[in-house]
């Protein structure tokens with residue numbers, strides 16, 4: 551089992567006391583599996599991804615990832631997890647403004663000690679970034695920046711890709727093509743993919759689907 555969540559619970563402070571967001575989430579994901587996570591705006595999808603990626607901590611419950619208890623790690627341990635095991639693709643692309651596209655794509659793979667120029671090239675081609683490699687993030691459109699962020703994560707070949715609406719800035723045809731690439735790469739490396747999406751068409755192409763509502767997964 552690559553990822554196992556056991557009774558993960560989280561609430562945020564509200565005006566009248568704590569407001570529960572996640573109420574005992576159980577979830578298991580094997581290497582190679584792909585899961586679409588759907589749910590209304592505000593249902594807690596990003597909160598769940600942040601906790602799996604070690605960016606936030608649950609109040610109760612445990613998250614085991616690649617044999618480690620994420621909830622028991624200190625800041626350094628969680629940073630190491632993000633560097634080596636998890637790839638995060640968020641709605642904010644967090645590209646490095648002083649690096650060109652090629653260097654942005656290679657950045658995480660280098661940190662993880664897994665830079666493979668051939669894989670980086672292949673991803674740049676597959677995601678339609680070949681002619682953008684010497685440009686800087688500010689010279690790109692939102693959709694191009696999003697594709698660089700996706701290429702950067704996949705180039706590092708993480709065991710688990712966590713993606714929060716990774717194709718939200720792309721038109722339907724480009725989104726479908728980018729998902730093809732994500733699915734091809736995770737299948738090639740045996741990674742698992744957990745992707746938040748509002749698109750039923752994209753969700754239908756994932757191996758499994760889970761819906762988050764009222765703090766619970768169904």
Ligand SMILES: Nc1ncnc2c1ncn2[C@@H]1O[C@H](COP(=O)(O)OP(=O)(O)OP(=O)(O)O)[C@@H](O)[C@H]1O
Pocket residue numbers: 562563571589590591592593594595596597598
């Ligand atoms: N740091 C925070 N402090 C207080 N409340 C928060 C915080 N982060 C999230 N929330 C609340 O928790 C709930 C879940 O937020 P979250 O961003 O996880 O939802 P989501 O399903 O990802 O939504 P969307 O689809 O709109 O991105 C929301 O009601 C939000 O207001």
